[in-house]
Amino acid sequence: MKKTDKGILLITLILVGIGLIMVYSSSAFSSLRVMNTSTFFFKKQLIPLGIGVVLCFTVSKIDYRIWGKYSYLILGITILLLFWVLLFSQSVHGTKRWIRFSNSSLKWISFQPAEFAKLGVIIFIANFISRQTDGPLRRSFSEASGQANHSASGGLYTQYVSRRINFVKFRGLYLSIALAIVFLLIALEPSFGVLFAICVTCLIILFLGNFRITWLLLIFAGVFGAGFLLINHSPYAKLRMANFFSHEGYQLRQSIYGIGAGGLFGAGLGNGKAKLFFLPEPHTDFIFSIIGEELGFIGCAIVSVLFLILLIRGIKIGIRQQADKFGFLLAVGISFIIFVSAGIHIGVTCGILPITGIPLPFISFGGSNLLSNLIGIGILLNISRQRQRTEDR
Amino acid sequence: MKEKRITFLFILISTMFLILVVRLASLQLVSAQKYRKLAKENYVRPDPVDAPRGIIYDRNKKVLVDNIPSYTIIIDSNSVTQKEKVEFSSLLSCLPRSDKRSGTETANRKLNPNFTQYTIRKVPFEIVCKLEEKKERFPNICIKIQPLRRYHQDKIFSHPIGYIGEISKKELKIYPEYRLGIFIGKSGIEKEYEKFLKGKDGTRYVEVDARGYELEPLSYVSPEPGCDVWLTIDAELQALVYDILPSRGACIAIDPKTGEILTWVSKPGFDPNSFVAGISSEDWEKISKDSLFPLWDRVKNATYPPASVFKLVTCACGIEKGILNPATKEPIPCKGSITIGRRKYKCWETHGSLNLIDAIIQSCDVYFYQVGMELGVDPICELAKKLGFGKKVGIDIPGESKGFIPTEEWYDKKYGKGRWGKGISANLAIGQGEILVTPLQILYFVSGIANNGVLYTPALVKKITNPNGEEVFSFTPNSHNLSLSPNTIEILREGMLGVVQDDKGTGRLANVPEISVAGKTGTAQNPEGEDHAWFVAFAPYENPQICVVVFVENGGMGGSVAAPIAGKIIQAYLKQPL
The missing domain is CATH 3.90.1310.10 (Penicillin-binding protein 2a (Domain 2))
Structure with missing residues (x-):
């Protein structure tokens, strides 16, 4: 029988529930001021949530292997959308992140391609690596690479070296170019928070995909160097880095005041003060600060632990799916993109990372983020189901 | 291999998670109080x-x-x-x-x-x-x-x-x-x-x-x-005084038995209501550049030559030094002027031969020129300082002027030693020249004479009560003794009574029916314009209840301009049922 991982589903639902409450609590004041109704953002969040739940359910019914089959197409669409957003969208606060459609019923539908690029990139890289290692060529490569570190067995070693060069020359180059394009497009929006989360996740996938440590270090150095260049070129990123190292900056101060003021039990739901315009974007990029203020250390700990459990369960799903390398890497990738995003968001709000706008998965206001994460959970659920199916046989 | 990597990743994740939790704990558990306070300052105004x-x-x-x-x-x-x-x-x-x-x-x-x-x-x-x-x-x-x-x-x-x-x-x-x-x-x-x-x-x-x-x-x-x-001010009396005083002048009256100030008027006044909401620059310009100087308090800030009022001091000095007594007549009778050195010093009238009391009553300059010359500058000025001139009276509002009492040393410095003559002391004896006093100082001195040698520091505040009605400050009269002998004071009082009551008195116009008013006139010569008019009075003579100084800037003769005003004030104050 098919059995989905109920734990993941439960955690997701709890997080989404907390999210709805916190979106209302953090946005009610400003939406009352601006929109004359306290439920503006709350209601707006319900639509993607409904769609997300349906999509999550649908995706969990689709065999995850299909994503690997169409990974090139998915990445292609992702890149197209990222181009689209750069070329045709209007900038909001100096950033071009949203594609907007206006339909006849006078409502705007907007979405962020970068949020969906997360999934696209993970699927692509998981598929790419699994193809390399699963194929006959890569199998010998992986055996060779395992032995090359320990033995000087001549014949195998030369074989390995020649194949490694092969890999670097052709396959690795494709991967690098494809990823570089996506990263560059996201960096141009700019959306550093999402980019950072994707980079970290990619590195982790490569690491678990048995990449050689030296290569990883090289890639890491490359990403780091590129990131450094980017920050140096973008005045606002530069300012934020400077603010981070000098512990200044209005947003950071307000965020820390909010979290700090929460204490052990918090001020109580709805009683936070930081959202009274002191903290910018209280319902998106700084929602964890509101959680800290209103729900206290206990609330923060619960949310953090939920994300940790989600990660661990996700990895477990992956490990049990070892037979299929793609399934393993995909499950790990999805788990990590959620966890890393959450980690960055929390790190930013409590001042251990430089300020970058990244939503807290499932909790922050924002349709694209919620949708892509729910789709990710859907894929994860399907992987867990596949595992059980194989066990059933 | 893969297991190793997963283990490594787990350690990495655990470490990072631990860092987050530690950070959260340090913010929310350790320094929660601090941030709560900071946040409160943020949103509580x-x-x-x-x-x-x-x-x-x-x-x-x-x-x-x-x-x-x-x-x-x-x-x-x-x-x-x-x-x-x-x-x-x-x-x-x-x-x-x-x-x-x-x-x-x-x-x-x-x-x-x-x-x-x-x-x-x-x-x-x-x-x-x-x-x-x-x-x-x-x-x-x-x-x-x-x-x-x-x-x-x-x-x-x-x-x-x-x-x-x-x-x-x-x-x-x-x-x-x-x-x-x-x-x-x-x-x-x-x-x-x-x-x-x-x-x-x-x-x-x-x-x-x-x-x-x-x-x-x-x-x-x-x-x-x-x-x-x-x-301590009586509002009705104050309003009356403000009304009858000419456009520029000062008037102050006290109860000589306690030092309570009954009226304090400096004219022209200004409207303090124009300051209550922050004064506009136009209004400020108008007040501060007014040629009549409304902000200038003529009672305590302005200093003027005391003129003939100062004869009381000269007279007291003469009696104390033993060169004057009520029987003394001047060596040279008043013929309307006297020549000192090469200059002719005028009197305002020809008085003929006068005794001390008559000299006060008729305010004969020639008589006091001679007293002044005999006494010299320093004895007069030293006594004037003892009597309260040249220093602050000690009123309970700020910004009082000291006035000026010269000394021989000061004249030596100004003209050179021995290069100034007796004319200086003659002039000083009738209150002209360099000597400067405030109306408040004159009042203080005269209240001492009125009160038989006991003077009280003038005060404006009778009591202060807190919002519950309890007294937090209560005025206690602060008495001093006028450093003059009772005999001297008696002679001065007699002279001042004559100034108003005698047929030849210069202050006859201050007379009030049924009340024995005593006083002294003064007419300060002013090289820049019309003379300043002084009149100082107390009443009733037997048991003084009010002591008043009237000063009219550029008013003319003290006897004709200031005296009637003083008379009206005394009448208004004493005739009102108390």
Whole structure:
């Protein structure tokens, strides 16, 4: 029988529930001021949530292997959308992140391609690596690479070296170019928070995909160097880095005041003060600060632990799916993109990372983020189901 | 291999998770108190509530100064849009513009260069109505009700009570507990009794959002009103004096038995009401550049030559030194003038041969020229200093002048040793020349004569009561002895009685039927214009209840200009049922 991982589903639902409450609590004041109704953002969040739940359910019914089959197409669409957003969208606060459609019923539908690029990139890289290692060529490569570190067995070693060069020359180059394009497009929006989360996740996938440590270090150095260049070129990123190292900056101060003021039990739901315009974007990029203020250390700990459990369960799903390398890497990738995003968001709000706008998965206001994460959970659920199916046989 | 990598990753994740948790714990558990306080300062705005200043009464419980509620508009010009500004300024165009930047504004600008808050006080009700009507169009304008000082008697009490104005940086050092932008006593009673009158401002703690919008009031510390000050001044008498005194002059009257000041008038006065909401630059220009100097307190600030009034001092000096007694006649009779050195010193009339009392009564200059020459500069001046001239009287409001009493040494310095003659001391003896006194000093001295040698420091405040009605300060007469022998005082009193009562007396016009008024006239020669008129009087002679000094700037003869005024004041005061 098919059995989905109920734990993941439960955690997701709890997080989404907390999210709805916190979106209302953090946005009610400003939406009352601006929109004359306290439920503006709350209601707006319900639509993607409904769609997300349906999509999550649908995706969990689709065999995850299909994503690997169409990974090139998915990445292609992702890149197209990222181009689209750069070329045709209007900038909001100096950033071009949203594609907007206006339909006849006078409502705007907007979405962020970068949020969906997360999934696209993970699927692509998981598929790419699994193809390399699963194929006959890569199998010998992986055996060779395992032995090359320990033995000087001549014949195998030369074989390995020649194949490694092969890999670097052709396959690795494709991967690098494809990823570089996506990263560059996201960096141009700019959306550093999402980019950072994707980079970290990619590195982790490569690491678990048995990449050689030296290569990883090289890639890491490359990403780091590129990131450094980017920050140096973008005045606002530069300012934020400077603010981070000098512990200044209005947003950071307000965020820390909010979290700090929460204490052990918090001020109580709805009683936070930081959202009274002191903290910018209280319902998106700084929602964890509101959680800290209103729900206290206990609330923060619960949310953090939920994300940790989600990660661990996700990895477990992956490990049990070892037979299929793609399934393993995909499950790990999805788990990590959620966890890393959450980690960055929390790190930013409590001042251990430089300020970058990244939503807290499932909790922050924002349709694209919620949708892509729910789709990710859907894929994860399907992987867990596949595992059980194989066990059933 | 894969297991190793997963283990490594787990360790990495655990470490990072631990860092996050530790950070959260340090923020929320260790320094929660600190951040709670910081956050509170963020969203709680203390909004000061002005305490109403104490009320000032006259001696008969008549209210002289109190407070009325008035509207104050505070505009944060940063958040005001251009359109709002235009509409708003058209609404306010009927108001007098104050170009002076308020202290609050300056202080706020210092904290935040972009912050600009304009305060408009004393906004008429009609404008407030119009604003309230269009309130949704002016979201950044705050209307407050604040107590505003009201001076009931306009100009009449302007000098003894003084006025208030916005605190200056200098004053802020004296009163460190005050804040910028508040109003503080600038002169007179308002300044001297500032600490009593001010009260304690309250605070309204309001929850605000980051843009400063008020959300809800949190707590309220109500202001404590200032203490009430009860003056010794009689408001009715003061009003009468202000009325009958010519356009420029001073008049002050005290009860010689206690030193309580009954009236204190300096004319022209100014309207302290024009200062209560911050004075506009045009009004300030008008007051400060007025050729009549309305801000100048002629009672205690202005110094003039005492003229013939000073003959009382010369006379006292002569008696004390033993060269004068009531029987003495002058060696040279008054022929209208006397030649000293190469110069002819005039008397104002030809008096013939006079004894001491007659010389006082008729105010003969020639007689006192001779007394002065015989005494010399220093003995007269030393006695004058002993009698309270050349130093502050010690009145309980600030800004008193000392006046000036010369010495021989001073003349030596000015003209060179031995290069000045007897003419100087002759001139000094009749109160002319370099000697300068304030009307207050003359009053103080004469009150001592009136009271048979006991003088009381003049005082303006009878008592101070706190808002519960308890007395926190009560006036106690502060007595001194006039350093003159009783015999001398008796002779001076007799002479002063004659000045008003004798047929030849210079002060006959001060006479009041049924009351024995005593006095002394003075006419100060003024090289720049008309003479200044002096008259000092006390009454009744037997048991003095009032002592009054009238000074009329450029008024003319003391006997004809100042004396009748003094007479009217005495009449009004003594004839009123007490």
